[in-house]
């Protein structure tokens with residue numbers, strides 16, 4: 001008998017499974033549950049994009065591409081970023097096409113982390129940064145964000161977390177799970193500190209397009225920070241292409257070259273069919289983005305409004321497709337709330353502490369769901385809250 | 391018409407069963423404002439009606455639908471409108487459009503049987519003064535109408551239920 005515990009590396013054993021999966025088993029057995037737990041768009045990938053993928057298969061384009069990704073994809077990424085966000089990168093040296101934003105985050109962190117380097121991670125946030133930093137022999141350092149300023153990162157919080165070992169700051173805005181954003185002046189306040197300590201910013205902008213009522217600003221839009229910022233983005237959220245597994249990373253050429261080296265050994269090249277579809281999306285998909293965003297915006301207002309009417313306090317989420325109401329008034333912990341809501345009323349959402357300890361007292365609800373489902377979910381949440389009062 | 395009314399129209403066009411409360415939240419306004427806007431859009435003839443889209447194939451009710459290309463000699467002064475009116479007044483006519491291109495008017499009609507539709511064309515439509523020819527195309531199968539796909543495909547299996 002092999003003792004697998006002695007086979008599996010300590011570093012891997014130390015990584016906790018994602019808290020997001022917690023109620024997976026309960027939910028799987030239910031037929032009439034409403035899930036506000038998914039973190040992906042509910043639209044189909046627009047047809048013209050799917051068609052471009054299909055056409056590439058018909059033509060037999062089924063081989064590896066160059067490691068960095070096809071020229072056309074890199075060119076269109078650069079055109080897109082400059083057109084939509086005023087971000088300018090050289091397609092030959094500053095862009096790498098990856099397997100989702102996920103691989104891009106992994107590469108960026110692996111590329112810059114020496115053993116013991118500290119990676120600052122504002123929380124609550126998407127679950128991957130800490131484990132990836134640990135696997136890269138770094139030390140994840142959470143920064144506890146607070147609801148009072150809509151889960152923005154303040155210069156005081158940043159300053160307090162910095163040590164001589166601080167290497168990088170993950171800037172995950174618009175935020176999963178809070179829906180919070182960082183506006184230009186919020187970013188500018190961080191700049192002197194980041195410059196003084198030479199901290200690299202890893203800006204995860206996967207939800208950049210889903211910013212409501214204003215335009216997304218990247219740390220790389222601030223001229224002094226351009227050389228110090230790695231931008232991660234991808235096709236998943238804005239074009240509803242989660243299953244295609246295509247993302248990209250842009251930044252200083254020196255860093256992108258090293259990431260390309262890792263990518264070349266670990267991945268070879270991003271999926272070819274998806275790259276063809278991406279060219280079409282990036283070239284001709286602006287209208288799809290606008291249409292989906294308008295849909296989300298209506299649902300966002302409806303859900304926030306509905307939750308507030310039910311007495312849950314909830315700041316206005318200005319980005320992504322999540323609301324993050326406080327459930328402290330119920331006296332339940334986030335996990336108790338989610339488990340009981342699921343068992344008693346069959347609505348699935350995700351406990352805020354799955355995204356970091358500072359998420360305790362909140363739950364994440366995704367409004368990438370139909371209006372009928374949102375309406376029914378609100379009705380059931382209302383029943384659940386009433387039952388708690390008795 | 392302002393932005394908000396445009397938004398309201400787009401929402402209703404997609405789903406007219408949205409409640410005033412939902413519409414109000416989605417358009418960031420009050421239910422009273424929604425009611426006023428809907429009323430005035432109706433008064434102005436912008437909102438013409440609300441209907442259900444039904445797949446009759448799934449019912450026991452027999453229905454045959456045909457698209458008819460109609461050629462017309464336009465009348466002095468009235469152009470095509472007068473003859474179009476004589477066509478669309480018939481109950482059986484579901485839709486009637488003036489067209490550019492190879493013929494003049496598209497007529498979509500519904501009947502219970504092929505014979506019923508054929509009789510309508512030969513006895514009523516082609517005998518109208520000014521109608522010079524017709525070509526009848528029966529609809530065999532509906533794939534999509536008003537943005538709704540008739541046969542919904544299955545949901546993808548093994549999708550992550552949480553992410």
Ligand SMILES: Cc1ncc(COP(=O)(O)O)c(C=O)c1O
Nearest residue numbers: 100101102126176206234236247
């Ligand atoms: C903040 C954030 N970053 C990155 C990702 C990864 O997306 P993908 O790998 O599909 O591009 C997600 C997915 O949920 C996310 O929420």
